Amino acid sequence: MKVQDSIRARLILGAAVVLVTFVAGAGWAVQRAHQDSVLTQRFAQLQSTVYLLLAGAEIDDAGALVMPPSFPEPRLSLPASGLYANVVNVAKREEWQSPSTVGAEPPFQRDVPVGQWRYDTRTTQGRTYLAASYGVSWAGKTQPVPLVLSVLEDKSEFNREIAVFERTMWTWLAGASLLLLLSQTLLLEWGLSPLRRVAREVRRIEQGEQSEVEGRYPAEIAALTGNLNTLIKQERVRQTRYKEALSFLAHSLKTPLAVLRGALHEPAELPAAVTQQVARMDDIVQHQLGRAAASGLARFAPHLAIAPVLHRIRDSLQKVYADKSLDFAIDCPAGLSWRIDEGDAFEMLGNVMDNAAKWAVHRVRVKAWTERRRLVLEIDDDGKGFGDTQAILQLHVRADEQVPGHGVGLAVVNDLVASHEGELKLERSEWGGGRVRIALPAA
Structure with missing residues (x-):
């Protein structure tokens, strides 16, 4: 059966298309919102690490940068931990890198204007990093010392978090979509069941098993079944009228025909008898045809x-x-x-x-x-x-x-x-x- 020939198939297909479109759109929106939220959170953590570097940095009397041997953030001290820090003393052309950079070459930002923050994504040697950099003017004993503090984090952790969320979300959305589609299909089956019952009753009427639509139906279908019963009734009345008219016509014509047969034996009276009886038969035919052709009480007449x-x-x-x-x-x-x-x-x-x-x-x-x-x-x-x-x-x-x-x-x-x-x-x-x-x- 073609889709266009079935209301049920149309509704199920339409519901499936709408549901898939809605779920896909909602899932994409949630995915983007979660990704933006996690990215903002990661940059906030990198900003906190920059403040941690600021808290530990010192400038000596010669204007040189002095950094503590360790930080409260343990990943800065662990080689290849995925979190890397760099502080550039622009005036002395010196820079400090966290012990975690041993064996790695993170692409640090070294030219950030004083007072500005920069958040971006940087890639080198096939690896991608989330970067937060801040330019600051440090108050030295003789003159201000410009510093650039930069913190990078390997983006693989961010990608894993996003992938886990997306996998979980799409799995649940797919399951919910199937459940909703199944529920909608059952609801459609229940909603369309009166139409199937009407179709079964019409088939029984066609087969002569019942005379009219007998079931009770919802208001949306009751008018249809009522009009259908009216049409069936009118058609049966019309058929009965045709049969009665034919029966009455045959019966009514017997007498004029008998008179004409009798007149055959009296040639002198034959013309008058023929004229009279033909006129009578014409009236009978007109009357019975009028009865048969009467439309009767017509609900659907204009x-x-x-x-x-x-x-x-x-x-x-x-x-x-x-x-x-x-x-x-x-x-x-x-x-x-x-x-x-x-x-x-x-x-x-x-x-x-x-x-x-x-x-x-x-x-x-x-x-x-x-x-x-x-x-x-x-x-x-x-x-x-x-x-x-x-x-x-x-x-x-x-x-x-x-x-x-x-x-x-x-x-x-x-x-x-x-x-x-x-x-x-x-x-x-x-x-x-x-x-x-x-x-x-x-x-």
Whole structure:
């Protein structure tokens, strides 16, 4: 599996890179800080040795340098001990070197201005030394005597101390890094375990072993699993609707087909029977296709502006029923929008408003508003109103047999409203005509 295909691999690799970078940077900073600290400490010790030389040095009456035979620092008396001292009497061109210089040739500093300290690293014959030098004007009996005091220490001891510290530090840092990486890996495994459980549940859903995601998950995943269950539910409802539509279609077409077969034996009645039954079959097909294609309650549908839909339907109906000169009023807030499929909205509102315009005498009014997380639509007309409100919602039942149509419109609307888990009511308008009231809940 490639790294880019796995969140787990990405997180572990990213954590490892960040951890190694941080530990390397921190280790380098600590190493430099320790090295600078030890170097400062070494120079301070060399400075103390210079002061020790100053305390023991004397100038005789002739202006010559006189040094004691031994010092409290025993390494100055031990040959090749690694600590070496030198005092130069600049006026007499004489110098004194500690007994530790026997067999060694340390590169002493001999030209330091009076009152100045010099700290540096000096190398000779493949050996490196830490050096501290100080120039001083000694008050002699006749005149000041300039002296240069220089102390050198073999840097190998300093290097060993630094190497021991670095080895110990990097060993512990490496161990701590491995422990942290292991801990982080375990934490990632624990943190990503809900995703693995979701994946297992989805596989079981695909294999038909369960119907939806059943487990309880953290808040960050709960929204995902909830939406996934909604999609699964909507898809199953849609598949069920397709199957039912096909079943109802097959069942509903049996009667018209039987009528046509019977009409074959009576040639005189055949044209009228064919015309009537073909129209009936067309209505049945339209009704069942409308039921099957209904999107239903859609959580993921975009918000649809309701007012433009109403105005477009009104403009079309005014052309269709131009001979009636209807007063078609739309009462809908301009900013009203709702989560609904555009095709469902046009199918639902188009059928209801068409029925209102078909039965109206002079006026049709459409109102739309929201209340208690529901979209409410009321379509009123001043026609004759409804008789049997329950029967009208069934296929091929019409309120007025003299009005053209086959009773399909309100039946389709009823199915569409039901697919949106809404409510459709047929009432009497304030003008004495019909009122269709539709209430759709929020997705």
